[in-house]
Amino acid sequence: MIEKVRIMKFLPAKLICFLSLIFLHLSLLFWTQYTAWPEMLIYPYLLKRGFLFYIDIIQPYFPTLPYILWSVYSFFGISITSLRIFSYATILTTDILFFFIGKKLSFRLPLYILFLIYTTLQVFLDGNSLWFDHFVVPFLLSSFYFHIQYNKTNKQHYLYMCAFFLGISFIVKQTVVWFLFAFLGNLLLHKKYKEVLVALCVLSLPFLLLILLFPNQRMEYWAVYYPFFFMVKSSGYILYPTFRQLLICLFIFSPLIFLIFSKQTRFISLWILAGMGFAWPRFAYFHLQPALPFLILGIGQLLSKVKKEHLFIIVGYFVVLLLIFSKFLSQSLGKPVRFFENDVYETADSLHDFISQTEPVFFYNDMGNVMVAGGFLPIKPWAATFPWYMEVPGVQESIVNQLEMQRIRHIVLVPFGDEGTYVPGSYRPQKIETYITSNYTPKTKVGSYLLLERN
Numbered sequence: 001m002i003e004k005v006r007i008m009k010f011l012p013a014k015l016i017c018f019l020s021l022i023f024l025h026l027s028l029l030f031w032t033q034y035t036a037w038p039e040m041l042i043y044p045y046l047l048k049r050g051f052l053f054y055i056d057i058i059q060p061y062f063p064t065l066p067y068i069l070w071s072v073y074s075f076f077g078i079s080i081t082s083l084r085i086f087s088y089a090t091i092l093t094t095d096i097l098f099f100f101i102g103k104k105l106s107f108r109l110p111l112y113i114l115f116l117i118y119t120t121l122q123v124f125l126d127g128n129s130l131w132f133d134h135f136v137v138p139f140l141l142s143s144f145y146f147h148i149q150y151n152k153t154n155k156q157h158y159l160y161m162c163a164f165f166l167g168i169s170f171i172v173k174q175t176v177v178w179f180l181f182a183f184l185g186n187l188l189l190h191k192k193y194k195e196v197l198v199a200l201c202v203l204s205l206p207f208l209l210l211i212l213l214f215p216n217q218r219m220e221y222w223a224v225y226y227p228f229f230f231m232v233k234s235s236g237y238i239l240y241p242t243f244r245q246l247l248i249c250l251f252i253f254s255p256l257i258f259l260i261f262s263k264q265t266r267f268i269s270l271w272i273l274a275g276m277g278f279a280w281p282r283f284a285y286f287h288l289q290p291a292l293p294f295l296i297l298g299i300g301q302l303l304s305k306v307k308k309e310h311l312f313i314i315v316g317y318f319v320v321l322l323l324i325f326s327k328f329l330s331q332s333l334g335k336p337v338r339f340f341e342n343d344v345y346e347t348a349d350s351l352h353d354f355i356s357q358t359e360p361v362f363f364y365n366d367m368g369n370v371m372v373a374g375g376f377l378p379i380k381p382w383a384a385t386f387p388w389y390m391e392v393p394g395v396q397e398s399i400v401n402q403l404e405m406q407r408i409r410h411i412v413l414v415p416f417g418d419e420g421t422y423v424p425g426s427y428r429p430q431k432i433e434t435y436i437t438s439n440y441t442p443k444t445k446v447g448s449y450l451l452l453e454r455n
Helices: 002-031 039-048 064-076 080-104 111-127 137-153 156-170 174-189 193-213 217-233 243-252 256-261 263-279 292-303 308-332 342-351 369-374 395-405 430-439
Strands: 360-364 410-413 440-446 449-454
Touching: 002 080, 002 111, 039 064, 039 080, 039 369, 064 080, 080 111, 080 137, 080 292, 111 292, 111 308, 137 156, 137 174, 137 263, 137 292, 156 174, 156 193, 174 193, 174 217, 174 263, 193 217, 243 308, 256 263, 256 292, 263 292, 342 369, 342 440, 342 449, 360 395, 395 430, 410 440, 430 440
Parallel strands: 360 410
Antiparallel strands: 410 449, 440 449
């Protein structure tokens, strides 16, 4: 009875502390620049206008997240506000799962400090956004939770729940395959062959369900074969980190060296390595989001065995992280929403003077943000002007055929750069370029765009 009274006495204080950290995380997200990736609006927008995935929309992802966003926008409207709210709901779900799992593990360092480190790094690694890599994290954490429960109890249903959530994660982002290798490889190392077979069956259930919901043969090509066997070999697709980015990442993930060689943390180090696999072959900070929660949880476990005389190294690590984050904060505070700044809406409004919202138009070499902001109707198929899409056999021909058959009157063009033949923004798909040069002439400049009109 006395113990129960003590728990009730301290519960409100712990809850207040947790909610305060959640509030701090939300405040950092509100204060820093939000990145509204155009695809998170384009895909649901085109679905709403009757476009079909893999036929009218050329893209290499499973339809899971786009259709969830389409459902959200059906209720709340397609807007940056709706996207931002959904983003923060995803991030808060991740926060809660991180804290819940942290309570299940034993740490010497208070969980609140680890949570604070996680939230600051989450924002720094382009966490103020929504992409497939952000949305997959709650499912990966759920899978990890069931795996640690399985490790503790050896009960089979925990293992299969782990496999099921990994299966869901896979139909969000294909690079979850790294986690599948870690998960199945760990079972094989322990000679649990029967469990591997059953886990494979459970893993495949979400994918089989997706095939039933989207009985389209092109999904297997565009979401499975294409990203693994075509896109990675496409010119211009591989993007390496800059020297500065590489140094920062090496520093942030430097504790991994100790995690790998410690028996207590070897298991979680596999999950960290799998999460880091998301950053290949096209590097960006936000691709490290799936690795981050496991890194911080691993650091918490590692600190439980650190000797007192080595604590100055840990303090130094956290101080440098604080300095890195402080510089980032000074550069990101108060900035407008990335990709949807005021000039994007001004350009869209100006284009309305020449193009109606029902007239099919070809957006060439742009991000698609003006198209969504202005509510314009693109031609089919829609594809970003990236070489890894345009160099797929038949894509350029399909676009040229539509330009000719529909006698498309206007083309909205972003002038090309000169950074390299296969660099997005500078890349010119030759068949489309030849057709446009022969059939269109510049009419007027609208903001940073050029409006072309058929001869």
